[in-house]
Amino acid sequence: MNPVASPFPAWALWALLSAVFAAMTAVLAKVGVQGVSADYATLVRTVVIVIALALLVPLSGQWVDPRTLPSRSLLFLILSGLATGASWLCYYRALKLGDVAQVVPVDKLSVVLAALFAVSFLGERPSAREWLGLLMVGSGVLVLVWRR
Incomplete structure (x- = not known):
């Protein structure tokens, strides 16, 4: 089976x-x-x-x-x-x-940074779909921390 x-x-x-x-x-x-x-x-x-x-x-x-x-x-x-x-x-x-709702999303910018480090130091090559997801995560962090 x-x-x-x-x-x-x-x-x-x-x-x-x-x-x-x-x-x-x-x-x-x-x-x-x-x-x-x-x-x-x-x-x-x-x-x-x-x-x-x-x-x-x-x-x-x-x-x-x-x-x-x-x-x-x-x-x-x-x-x-x-x-x-x-x-x-x-x-x-x-x-x-x-607040947790403030700190955790900014901490998760590590997702984007880890991908950039992996590209720079490990030679990894994210696909276009993965880059789009990383861009969305990074943009989301900016929206959360942006002050008027």
Whole structure:
């Protein structure tokens, strides 16, 4: 029996779940930063993530000795971790100062920037349809932050 062909790529479900959890993160974080410094809130969030992953990775059989990782992979994972930390610090500070409905759309400008970085540094070539979507996302952010 052949499974029903999906019009969506396999990665799309995971990306959709990521979006759902990111949306939940923003709302939960906005409540969580009340009465707490944004940096301390980021630390608590990070500790929770570390504990959760420290349990998940070994239980799912994905643990490997970190000393066996290729040095290039390790370097870029470290750089990615530093970028993530900087992003989270900025995100929590923005949530402390602004409404979720203001902060999250501007944060999602990362979609456009990631595509531009991928074109510049990874040689990716988005299709015309993808460029149109990126233009729409970028335009939407401008509409949300534009002041009269």
